[in-house]
Amino acid sequence: MITAFLQIFIVYISGSVALLADTIHNFGDASTAIPLAIAFSLARRKPSKCFSYGYGRVEDLAGVIIVFLILFSAAVAGYESLIRFLNPQPVEHL
Numbered sequence: 001m002i003t004a005f006l007q008i009f010i011v012y013i014s015g016s017v018a019l020l021a022d023t024i025h026n027f028g029d030a031s032t033a034i035p036l037a038i039a040f041s042l043a044r045r046k047p048s049k050c051f052s053y054g055y056g057r058v059e060d061l062a063g064v065i066i067v068f069l070i071l072f073s074a075a076v077a078g079y080e081s082l083i084r085f086l087n088p089q090p091v092e093h094l
Contacts, residue, residue, distance in 0.1 A: 007026065011023055013092075021081065028069055028072075035066060036066070039059045040059070
């Protein structure tokens, strides 16, 4: 996540679309760790009255959330690439 925040500054200075796509990818990777950490911590809980088989299915829900995060980051990267393709800008401060 630290790398992604540093890349935002470099993207702002250089205007590089490739680095922007990598930044979006890094944010996506870092954000997928959050639902995984929550799911793994819940899966370790003992079964309760409401969840007599335990909380293991939370990992499946985390997987669905991760798929949507990946889809969102791909859509943002595709949108930015299309915008830059239609409105090219010179690359500066290399």
